[in-house]
Amino acid sequence: MVTAETEREVEALLFAAAGALSLDDLARRLPEGADVEAALAALAARYTGRGVELVCVADRWRFQTAADLAWLMTEERDEPRRLSKAAQETxxxxxxxxxxxxxxxxxxxxxxxxRGTLDVLLELGLVRMRGRRRTPGRPVTYGTTEAFLEHYGLASLADLPGVAEMKAAGLLSLDLPADFAMPDPAALGPDEDPLEAGEAPEFHTDYLGEAEELEN
Known part of the structure; x- marks a missing residue:
């Protein structure tokens, strides 16, 4: 019959162990002749229904949280995603x-x-597909979203820093063309996004149709 002292010793070893312990692991640490199996059976019975239970996994014993209380151990937190240099430039x-x-x-x-860089920006909601350019091939055009303004604390696109400031901050390391200018706040305010003269308004229907064809 297992002694209370042996049961306490096994309990202490399992509690302090970094991982699960086998019968041999426990026996090597206990006094000779200790009934390890009986001590484990007694502990398993004593911890049944408790917040922590004694279980055997792959012939090794360990204490673990009761399965029905696993939800208490979960924690949700937002992990900020850092944009790659390519994504920042894009x-x-x-x-x-x-x-x-x-x-x-x-x-x-x-x-x-x-494609992955644009997909990341679209997934984060910083960029959206606006329409189709009325040129051969009708390419998709991209623009920023309200989430972009909110993320960077901008009231409107007119509050964007100048290209020189972007380069100085290390956010833009490109030799931009001479016609690469600040957006016109009169043409594109924070709460409106009119289609340019060269964009097709039927874009969404067209795009969804093409997406369905690709899936099929």
Whole structure:
């Protein structure tokens, strides 16, 4: 019959252990002749229904939170996502030169625009697809969102820092063309987003149709 002292010793070892312990692990630490199996059975019975239970996993024993209380151990927190240099440059080009197509972004950056970079900006809600340019191929144009203004604490696009300030802050390291200018706040305010003369208003229907074709 297991002694109370053996049960206490096994309990102490399991509580202090960094991981689960096998019968042999426990026996090596206990006095010779200690009934480890009986002590484990007694502890398992004593902890049944408690907030912490004694369980055997892969022939090793450990204390763990009762399964029905696992929800108490979860914690939700927001992890800020840092934009890559490519994403920062792409976002700056879109912000200062919207509405802008992928080809125009590539022309300014001098490298191919990664689909993943645009996907990240779209997923974060900083950028959205505005419409289609009324040019051959009807390319998609991109623009910023209200979430972009909120994220950077801007009342409107007119509050964007100048290109020189962006470069000085290390957020933009590009040799921009001479016609790369600040947006006109009169043409695009914080609460309105009129389509440019060269954009097609039926964009959303067209895009969804193409997306369905790709999926099929």
């Amino acid at each position: 976002l700056a080009i879109i912000a200062y030169h919207q509405p802008v197509t992928r080809a125009e972004i590539e022309a300014v950056r001098g490298v191919a625009a990664s």
